Amino acid sequence: MFRSTILGAVCALAPIAAAAQATLTAETTTPGSTPHYIDTTLAAVLDSAGVATMQITEGATLTNSVQAVAEGRLDMAPAPLILPFLMSKGIGPYSGIGPEKGAEMAANIRVLFFNAGSAQMFGYYNSNPVEDIRDLKGLRIWNGPPRGAALTSGRAMIQLLSGLKDGEGYEGIQTAWPDTVGTITGGGVDAWTIPEGLPSGREIAIAAAGDITIFDVPSDLLASKLGQQILKAPGHAPYSVPIEEFRAAYAGNGITVVTDDDSFDSFATAFGQIVPASLDEELAYQITKAYLAGEERFLTGSPRGPYTRLSFGDLDGVSQGACGAVKVKMHPGAIRAFEEAGHTVADCLRP
Known part of the structure; x- marks a missing residue:
């Protein structure tokens, strides 16, 4: 991991105003990923609004980041919503914590806003094709x-x-996120499956070493009993983008996209931008207010902006992947910001 501190021009031009800004510690994923784009854009939005300066550690393992937020050692992180669920049960990567302590820690997590912009895909090099993805x-x-x-x-x-x-x-081959591209381009695997935003800088980097083909989930498999179970599993949400838009996002990069219909369909990783429950309510309100006001910047600041599926409207909980098995709650300050902006917030998201 390496650290980049997002420093604002306001600090240089208006030190008195800057003194009122909070300093937030945050962790995010590697550059080129959807969470990284959201976090760095949020840092710029908060700085421009004079709300806070974010000190961001990149390339983090979000399993550890979620635990750090739950323990109050970190101010903010993007959280795949399956992680608070697993923590609350004391299972999976949190089995060492146990269910009682896990439930206590998970109860200390609050969400400011949601996104579901990373869709699962399958790929291989055309020079070493997979004859049948089934x-x-x-x-x-x-x-x-x-x-x-x-x-x-x-x-x-x-x-x-x-x-x-x-x-x-x-x-199955697993490596830390910063080593993903090197592992794949180095010939260490025959194929890969990764949750990616659109367009994915990682897939483009992989394709720089040779043309690739990526697939969505075939319609019959997505509609199957197992497919529907996966779609509704904790931490997942449906994902569908018109195929022409999907292909256009990768045009000129040696990437062939294969589907069996007119859309790229898969399951997305549902995310929440999390903070500790103890975060000052006014600060949570100001952060979320700035986020909502920065909608255009989030949607237009990158080609992936329109596909991040960030929550800028009404929140029913279910569409965000949060009111089923996953029972994360929003921060009261964030709820206030959404309602002040005229949006409804489902009761299941209220602490």
């Missing part, structure tokens, strides 16, 4: 980092496509 037996497949939400989703994708489980029919 027959992946014997292959070495990069399916996520060593632990966490992306690995859970990656394993689900391969099971949905081929019926195979990691280590039982195929060999």
Whole structure:
């Protein structure tokens, strides 16, 4: 991981005003990812509004970041919503914590806003094609980092496509996020499955080493019993983008996109921008207010902006992936900002 501090011009031009700004510690994923784009844009928005300066550590493992927020050691992080769920049960990457302590820690997490812009996809190099994505037996497949939400989703994708489980029919390869591209371009795997925003800088970097083909989830598999279970699983949300828009996002980069209909359909990783429950209510309000006011900047600041699926309107909880098995709550200051802007907030999101 490495740290980049987002410093504002306001600090240089108006030191008196800057003195009123809060300083927030935050962790995010690697550059080129949807969470990284959202966090760095949020940092710029908060600085421009004079609300806060964000000190962001990049390349973080979000499993650890979510725990740091829950423990009050970190001010903010993007959280795949499956992680607070697993923490509340004391299972998966949080099995060492146990259910009682896990539930206590998860109750200390609050959400400011939501997004679901990273869709699971499957890919391979055209020079080493997979003959049938439903027959992946014997292959070495990069399916996520060593632990966490992306690995859970990656394993689900391969099971949905081929019926195979990691280590039982195929060999799952995991590396830390900063090593993902190098592992794939270095020839260490036959294929990969990754949750990606649109367009993905990571897929473009992978394609720089040779033309690639990426797939969505075939319609019949997505409509199957297992497909519907995965769509409704904690931390997931439906994802669909018109295929021409999806292909246009990768035009000129040596990336072929294959679907069986007129849209790219998959399951998205549902995210919440989390803070500790103890975060000052006025500060949470000001952060969320600035976020809502910065909608145009989020949507137009990058080609991926329109596809981040950030929450700028009414919040029903279900569409955000938060009011089923996942029971995260919003911060009261964030609720106040949404309602002040004229948006409704579902009761299931209220602490």
